[in-house]
Amino acid sequence: MVASDLxxxxxxxxFVMGPANRLATAAARRVSDAPGTSY
Structure with a gap:
C-alpha cells in the first residue's frame, strides 16, 4: 500500500454536488475507481 497525505x-x-461541479465530480469518481490505470 502506498502512503498518502489525503x-x-x-x-x-x-461532497456537495451542484450544477457547477458535475463534470469535475464525474471525472474525480472515474479516476478514483481505478487510480493509475486510465488517467
Missing amino acids: DPKFTFES
Whole structure:
C-alpha cells in the first residue's frame, strides 16, 4: 500500500454536488475507481 497525505474526512459521500461541479465530480469518481490505470 502506498502512503498518502489525503485527508480521510474528505469523501464523495460528504461532497456537495451542484450544477457547477458535475463534470469535475464525474471525472474525480472515474479516476478514483481505478487510480493509475486510465488517467
